[in-house]
Amino acid sequence: MLHIDHITKHYGDYLALDDISLHVRRGTLFGLLGPNGAGKSTLIRIVNHIIAPDSGSLLFDGRPMRQDDVMQIGYLPEERGLYKKMRVGEQCIYLARLKGLSKEDATRKLHQWFERLDIDSWWNRRVEELSKGMQQKVQFVVTVLHEPQLLILDEPFSGFDPVNQDLLKQEILRLKAQGTTVIISTHNMPSAEELCDDIALINQARVVLHGPLADIKAAHAAAPLDRIFIETVT
Amino acid sequence: MNKIFLVIQREYATRVRKVSFWVLTILVPILIAALYSVPIILATRPLEHAHVLVVDDTGIFQHQFRSSRDITYHDAGSLEYAKRQLAEVDSMDAIVYIPARETTIPTDAFLYYRTDAPSMTVQGNVDSQLQEILRNRILLDVHGISADDYQLLTSTRIQLRTKDIETGRDGFLGIKVAVGLILGLLVFIAIISFGSQVMRGVMEEKGSRIVEIIVCSVKPFQLMMGKVVGIGLVGLTQFALWILLSGIAVGALQATHSDLFSQAQPEQITQIATKGSDATAQMEAAMQATPVPELMQGLASIDFGVLLAAFLFYFVFGYLLYATLFAAVGALVDTETDSQQFTLPLTVPLILVVLLLPAMINQPSGSLSVWLSMIPFTSPAAMLLRIPFGVPVWQVVLSALLLLATFPLCIWLAARIYRSGILRYGQKTTWRDILRFF
Numbered sequence: 001m002l003h004i005d006h007i008t009k010h011y012g013d014y015l016a017l018d019d020i021s022l023h024v025r026r027g028t029l030f031g032l033l034g035p036n037g038a039g040k041s042t043l044i045r046i047v048n049h050i051i052a053p054d055s056g057s058l059l060f061d062g063r064p065m066r067q068d069d070v071m072q073i074g075y076l077p078e079e080r081g082l083y084k085k086m087r088v089g090e091q092c093i094y095l096a097r098l099k100g101l102s103k104e105d106a107t108r109k110l111h112q113w114f115e116r117l118d119i120d121s122w123w124n125r126r127v128e129e130l131s132k133g134m135q136q137k138v139q140f141v142v143t144v145l146h147e148p149q150l151l152i153l154d155e156p157f158s159g160f161d162p163v164n165q166d167l168l169k170q171e172i173l174r175l176k177a178q179g180t181t182v183i184i185s186t187h188n189m190p191s192a193e194e195l196c197d198d199i200a201l202i203n204q205a206r207v208v209l210h211g212p213l214a215d216i217k218a219a220h221a222a223a224p225l226d227r228i229f230i231e232t233v234t
Numbered sequence: 235m236n237k238i239f240l241v242i243q244r245e246y247a248t249r250v251r252k253v254s255f256w257v258l259t260i261l262v263p264i265l266i267a268a269l270y271s272v273p274i275i276l277a278t279r280p281l282e283h284a285h286v287l288v289v290d291d292t293g294i295f296q297h298q299f300r301s302s303r304d305i306t307y308h309d310a311g312s313l314e315y316a317k318r319q320l321a322e323v324d325s326m327d328a329i330v331y332i333p334a335r336e337t338t339i340p341t342d343a344f345l346y347y348r349t350d351a352p353s354m355t356v357q358g359n360v361d362s363q364l365q366e367i368l369r370n371r372i373l374l375d376v377h378g379i380s381a382d383d384y385q386l387l388t389s390t391r392i393q394l395r396t397k398d399i400e401t402g403r404d405g406f407l408g409i410k411v412a413v414g415l416i417l418g419l420l421v422f423i424a425i426i427s428f429g430s431q432v433m434r435g436v437m438e439e440k441g442s443r444i445v446e447i448i449v450c451s452v453k454p455f456q457l458m459m460g461k462v463v464g465i466g467l468v469g470l471t472q473f474a475l476w477i478l479l480s481g482i483a484v485g486a487l488q489a490t491h492s493d494l495f496s497q498a499q500p501e502q503i504t505q506i507a508t509k510g511s512d513a514t515a516q517m518e519a520a521m522q523a524t525p526v527p528e529l530m531q532g533l534a535s536i537d538f539g540v541l542l543a544a545f546l547f548y549f550v551f552g553y554l555l556y557a558t559l560f561a562a563v564g565a566l567v568d569t570e571t572d573s574q575q576f577t578l579p580l581t582v583p584l585i586l587v588v589l590l591l592p593a594m595i596n597q598p599s600g601s602l603s604v605w606l607s608m609i610p611f612t613s614p615a616a617m618l619l620r621i622p623f624g625v626p627v628w629q630v631v632l633s634a635l636l637l638l639a640t641f642p643l644c645i646w647l648a649a650r651i652y653r654s655g656i657l658r659y660g661q662k663t664t665w666r667d668i669l670r671f672f
Contacts, residue, residue: 012670048450050657077448086248094244098451121656142447153541 001026001181002047002065002150007056008040016042017053018205024150024183024198029176031196031213033225035233038202040185041078044152045185048075054152060150071100074148078155078185080139083129088122093140106145113141116121117167132159140168144175151175151182157191171196189226199225203233237452241460242467245396245435247517259472263479270484284356287316298367299330305359320348328352330360336567340368356499398624399501410622411595413536417545417562418591418619422584425552425614428469429560435461436564436656445656454653458565459645469553470546536622544630551637552614556580558648559663565655566663583611591619598623610640 002024009017019040024030034040045051047058047068058065060072083091089110096106114120119137127135136159144151153172157165172195176182186192192199199216201209209216209232215227220228249255281632287310290296299307307330316329329346334404343613345352345365352360373379377386396407436458439445448457468537563576586605588595594603607625613633654671655663 050446050449073450076590077446079443079446081444081446083444084442085437094240095447095451097240104653137466139447200467219623229594 001061003059003062004043004047004181005057007043007046007053007060009039009046009051009053011182015205017046019057020202020207022200022207022210024181026181027176027179029172029182029184030198031199032202033187033189033192033199033229034202035104036187038204040087040202041154043202044077044154044183044185046076047074047152071146072149074143074146074151074157076143076153076156078158080136080157082135082139084128085126087124087126088130088138091127092138095142096145101146109145110141113145115229117141117171133164134159136160137164140171144171147180149179149181151180152185153182154185155187156184157186157188165191189224189229191213193225201229201232201234208232238456238460238463241452241457242464244559245464246463246467246471249431249465250471255468255472259475262476262477263483266480267483267487271487279667282353284352285325286352286356286360287319287326287329289313289316289329289331292332292340294340294371295330295332295367297365298370302359305356318345320346326359328356332364339372369444378615407623410536413541413622414595414598414619415453417621418587418615421545421549421552421618422588422615423474424469424549425556426581426584428465428553429556430577431465431468432462432557433560433564433577434570435465436652437559437567437570437573440565440656441568449656454656456647458558458561458649458652462554466550466553466557469549473549482637541621542620547634548614548618548637551634551641555610555637555641555644556584562648562651562655565652566658566668577619583609584615587612587615587619594619599625604629608636610637613637 002022002084004020004022007017007020008015017179020039020043021233032040032043042051046053049065049067060066062070077102086094089107092110093103093106093138096110097103101109112216114123117137119134119141122130122134122138127138130138140156143153151172156172169191172182174182184192184195193213196213198212199209209228216228217223217225220231282304284305285308286299286305287308288295288299289310289312297309301307310319310329313329313331316331320326320329327347327350331346332340332343335341345357345360368382371382371552373384374381406516439448439457445457451459541577558581560577563580566576567573590602590606594600594606594616597603603616603620606612606622607629609616613636617630617633621630650671
């Protein structure tokens with residue numbers, strides 16, 4: 001689905017990504033792990049064409065990735081935000097239309113999602129009236145609404161209570177079952193262990209572990225993922 | 235392109251729906267209507283007619299005070315009698331008492347009143363009549379000049395008019411100064427206020443991090459231009475509504491008080507003037523009547539179509555020039571206070587024009603004015619100031635072309651800064667950082 005090929009990125013003198021190569025298989029859940037400042041968010045921004053790499057290339061569906069392909073991506077950034085003064089429904093329609101949905105499609109799909117997550121009553125409320133967790137839910141809906149082939153979720157569980165974390169996991173697994181490829185960047189090792197098919201561990205701008213979770217666990221005597229993380233990074 | 239339209243739509247709709255937009259939109263026409271109705275209120279206010287008793291011990295002022303619409307003078311004979319009248323008759327307001335002194339020419343007079351001090355109008359009228367009567371008396375007694383002759387002398391006024399030698403049209407410089415000042419300042423205020431709205435909008439998107447989602451769907455350039463255009467359209471909507479609503483309000487005032495707005499015809503004035511014998515009436519008529527037609531003629535001498543077109547052009551392109559740069563500033567900073575180090579140099583050219591306004595008005599075609607109306611960052615305000623005075627066509631064209639040519643350059647520059655800036659969080663940007671964006 002997505003090949004990341006020898007990507008390097010500098011910010012001034014600072015090396016953010018050093019020759020990163022990764023492969024995300026279609027229909028799998030890919031865990032992008034690593035300590036703070038390892039370069040995960042930079043890599044995600046490059047995949048989203050928000051910033052350009054210094055060198056290296058991206059293959060999407062087996063061919064060189066184009067700007068248009070970004071429309072097939074649903075991206076939930078780590079630092080989330082919505083227009084605070086806008087009403088929930090109106091704002092979601094706007095963001096969905098920017099992703100290419102028609103107004104009618106967006107409205108219909110939004111109501112479906114809102115009903116399933118039991119948040120339809122928020123439609124006419126201003127975003128600033130919602131709690132942080134509620135805003136995250138809305139944002140998740142916005143991310144997946146245009147039925148992207150590739151979903152990139154940066155710290156999707158932060159800010160959610162356990163009930164909603166579980167709800168989110170079920171939704172992610174449901175989308176995966178429908179054929180969506182998912183990349184999750186997280187510090188939440190138990191969740192990663194529970195959900196991911198493949199993982200990559202990035203440390204100090206380099207890939208230090210990459211492969212199917214099962215293989216990696218086998219190579220580390222079935223240690224828990226957070227143990228493997230700590231041992232590899234330190 | 236469809237997406238930039240979506241951005242424009244959102245920027246426009248969210249602002250036009252705000253209460254503050256409508257408050258401002260309604261408030262300005264109300265203000266204009268209020269200014270316009272001041273003369274109506276003055277003219278139709280209930281008259282408080284004053285009665286003033288005159289006690290003259292000198293014999294100079296007896297029967298000389300002339301009553302008017304607002305004040306009636308009564309000769310009272312003795313001060314005792316006048317005091318009784320003032321105390322007993324409710325309608326009496328004051329006593330003018332001119333005591334006899336050793337000198338033949340009286341040097342002081344008194345205005346007595348009961349409880350309420352006479353109004354400024356009454357005091358002013360009494361004072362001016364005192365001076366006038368005394369002067370007439372001296373002129374008549376010493377120089378043998380009659381009161382009528384004296385009035386004729388003082389009421390003659392020669393009007394200096396500036397005229398264009400080619401067209402023969404009147405210059406009406408005073409009105410042009412006013413119109414130029416208003417236009418220049420208006421465009422300055424509009425550019426700054428709508429430009430800083432763009433800046434705040436960008437800061438909001440950056441601060442709430444929503445920009446990270448949006449730039450996955452639209453190019454930063456589209457987002458920036460969508461915002462700039464959307465807010466610009468809000469500005470144009472506001473201007474259009476101001477003109478429309480002010481027109482309606484003023485029109486309604488004129489319709490309901492048509493008698494007050496009917497312009498005094500010049501013939502009427504001359505008729506009054508030639509009647510002649512009542513010199514004061516003649517002078518009063520001249521004083522009241524002339525400013526209005528002169529103002530009207532002056533306003534009529536200005537081509538408002540040209541002014542409106544010029545205003546629209548310089549507002550739109552001046553705004554685009556500045557708003558894109560304001561957007562770039564918004565992308566560079568996290569808080570309003572940080573923004574000042576960048577907005578200050580940005581607004582210096584406009585502030586410079588405002589500071590140089592007196593010098594430019596003194597010489598609307600001087601080299602300072604011409605230069606400032608050519609430089610793209612100062613031309614919107616500077617050229618609008620000059621337009622009412624008449625500007626050679628080549629200068630207007632050159633100024634417009636320079637502005638148009640600078641505009642893509644500014645957008646390019648702003649887009650570069652904007653693109654790099656919107657995704658920088660929590661770091662202070664310095665001028666050196668900006669250079670690195672290129």
